[in-house]
Amino acid sequence: MHKTIVIGGVIGAYGAKFLAENNEVALIEEHKNEEQPVHCAGLISKSGFERLNINPDKFILNKIRGAKFFSQNTSFEIRTNETKAYVIDRKRFDNELLNSAIDSGVRFINERATDINAGENWTVRTKSSEFNAKNLILATGANYKLHRMLNLPIPKFLNALQYEIFAECEQDMVELHLTKDFFAWLIPVDGYARVGIAGYGNVRENLDNFITNLRAHRKVGEILMKHAGLIPIYDPKFKTDYKFSDLNLRLVGDAAAQVKATTGGGVVMGCLAARHLADKNYENGWRKDIGNELYLHLMIRKFLNKRYKKFDDMLAFANKHKEIFYSGDMDFASKLFKNLGLEFVRHPLMATDVFKILF
Helix, strand or coil: CEEEEEEECHHHHHHHHHHCCCEEEEEECCCCHHHCCCCCCCEEEHHHHHHHCCCHHHHEEEEECEEEEECCCCEEEEECCCCCEEEECHHHHHHHHHHHHHHCCCEEECCCCCEEEECCCEEEECCCCEEEECEEEEECCCCCHHHHHCCCCCCCEEEEEEEEEEECCCCCEEEEEECCCCEEEEEECCCCEEEEEEECCCHHHHHHHHHHHHHCCCCEEEEEEEEEEEEECCCCCCCCEEEECCEEEEECHHHHCCCCCCCCCCHHHHHHHHCCCCCCCHHHHHHHHHHHHHHHHHHHHHHHHHCHHHHHHHHHHHHHCCHHHHCCCCCCCHHHHHHHHHHHHHCCCHHHHHHHHHC
């Protein structure tokens, strides 16, 4: 069996389970489960859990059946009668995937990787131990200290800030408030909400202003907790598979920027990519599986950022052609383009509405 070292959290744990089928795997993660920091809004699609073959019942905090979108002067909503996504307890979710990896034979080392050297083997040092292997996986999330140590490129990223706060809202609808760079969000949990924003500027000031505006229209209480993080931006040219003599290095999840550029969500895509870590050609494997979808998300994000002054027209278009969006998929953007094509066939005059947005 080949020895493999995985450094990182939830995506690493998910991938380690598959690697353990034919490898001797050590998973190095610095945080104890109960101390795991949360940098995620924790909204994962129902279809995403199905794709990952994970039962979410143990960590569901709320069920979501729709979304409301807001521009400066217009709004649009998708409201269904069925659950479309779950708000989850990320600590329980991460713990479940870690335990599943351990049950599959993965050795768990609850320490921080402090140093990496390449010689005859990869040598990874922690405070108290040293580990050697031919194969190294970085699943370190949006923490790029080890990338810098190994002189690896670092993806571009957005700054994100989220508050847990009491806020009046519909308990089964998420809210997305469009901004120039990205959007602000309000995700109902259980008696409180996760309210956050992402962008390139001063996100703290922007989030505080957003909450001030919320208070002008609804009841908003005190901040319970604050979380900050980074959202890497997908780059189709970003290399994720390296070979140094007979040593292998692979990147996965946020460490590889395998994140949806439309929403910043990376759990489902990262886990789908992690299934290919044991492939002979990892780069080709994950790109064939989800590369096109991530690229479509990136194209949508670039379009939105270029046409941010047209957000009112976009939401007016969405209200007029709701069928495009009702059967969409949170993770697979190709479904949206397929629906858009079908709507063109049914309503050729829709081209007038599209022209208004484009020009």
